[in-house]
Amino acid sequence: MDHDDERSEHGSTDRRRFLKCMAWAGAGTLWTMHAGVLQARMLGAQAQAQDGTGVAGDALKDATFSFVQVSDSHIGFTKAPNPDVTGTFKAALARIDAQPVQPDFIIHTGDLTHLSRPDEFDTVQQLMRSSRTQRAFFVPGEHDVIGDNGREFFHRFGEGQTEGGWYSFDHRGVHFVALVNVLNLKGGGLGWLGPDQLAWLKQDLAARSSETPIVVFAHMPLWSLYPAWGWGTDDAGEAMTMLRRFGSVTVLNGHIHQIQQKVEGQITFHTARSTAYPQPAPGVGPGPGPLKEVAPGQLASYLGVREVRHVQAGNTLALTEEALS
Structure with a gap:
């Protein structure tokens, strides 16, 4: 057996072990927003009983x-620490399909592909079509616009968008803005x-009332998370100024492959895990x-999806983080 075959056999074993691990999921955390301040509660009856308030249960029930x-599914990526990003994206969609109550839609916050190749976009479309949740909204990541300034991405995923690719829609009293x-x-x-945007x-x-809950989603952070690594948006401050009059604003993004949160008045910012691979914490390491360097069997704990529930009372949003292990 040569070294390439040995690596292939080892990788196959690791992949089977990894996909088996992803059949399990952590309880996750319920994030409830009250007047712009996030409160974390472990999901489950035990956490609710310990807290004594019933807020966690009510947020889910109501x-x-x-x-x-x-x-950040990065379909087409084939290197360490995850040579099977298609498998992990499938596992993420399976987690969604397994929910007892199906979500109204899925939002993908960019880097669907790794190199903007047509076959990579094909894979994303096929996987999304296999999900029980058929309605989906997308914004591009920088990996989705390589070489053609996003032409292929917008051709496939840009229905109903403006010429520049940004758009908005309303759903059950909440206004969504895709940047x-x-x-x-x-x-x-x-x-x-x-x-222009x-x-x-x-x-x-x-035309929106200040009482309208707003959800903004984009790929790169809309706050200066770590500008030295490009983890921010140069002119995001102008957009945030426009949003400050609203009583409830939630901003979702990807790009940094990990969970970070920030609160500025009534605006809460949430970054998301990737379904492909983790990145280092801001400022840790060369870039x-x-x-x-992920310990064997630990990769799935870095990956995940986020479920968001709108709670009518007080127009709150409850965020549940689901790791794939």
């Missing part, structure tokens, strides 16, 4: 609708919205990129 965020911040990147790789956003929000 949810008017839910949706799921997935991010594109991966074209014309700024110094250091920072995201950029641009004057900001003018559109101002007009889009103008961003796949975190290759």
Whole structure:
């Protein structure tokens, strides 16, 4: 047996073990937003009983609708620490399909593919079509616009969007805004919205009451998470100024492959796990990129999906983090 065959056999064993691990899932955390402040509660009756408030149970029981965020599937990536990103994306979708109450839709916050190749986009479309949740919304990541400025992405996933690719929609009293911040990147790789998109956003929000719950989603962070690594958006401050008059604003993004949260007044920011591979914590190590030094059997604990439930009372959003192990 040569070294390549040995690695192949070892990789196959690891893959089988990994996919078996992903049949299990942690209880997760329920995030409930009250006046712009996040409170974390472990899911389950035991946590509710310990707390004594019943808020966790009520948030689940009284949810008017839910949706799921997935991010950074990077279909086409074949290296360490995850040479089978298609398998892990399938596992993430299986987690969604296994929910006792199916979400209303899925939001994918970018980097569907790794190299913007047609066959990679084909795989994403096929996997999404196999999900029980058929309605889905997408924004591009920087890996989805390689070489063609997003032409292939927008051709496949841009139905109903504006010429620039950004769009909005309403669902059961909540206004959703999809922003594109991966074209014309700024110094250091920072995201950029641009004057045309900001003018559109101002007009889009103008007719909304300040009591309307707003959910904004984009690929790159819309706050200065770690600009030295390009983890931010150069002109996001202008967009946030427009959003400050609203009583409940939730901002979702991907790109950094890990969970980070921030609260600024009534605006809460949430980054998401990837379904492909983790990246280092901000500022840890020489720079961003796949975190290759992952202990055997631990990869699935870095990957996951996010379920968001809208709770009618107080227009709160409850966020549940689901790791794939």
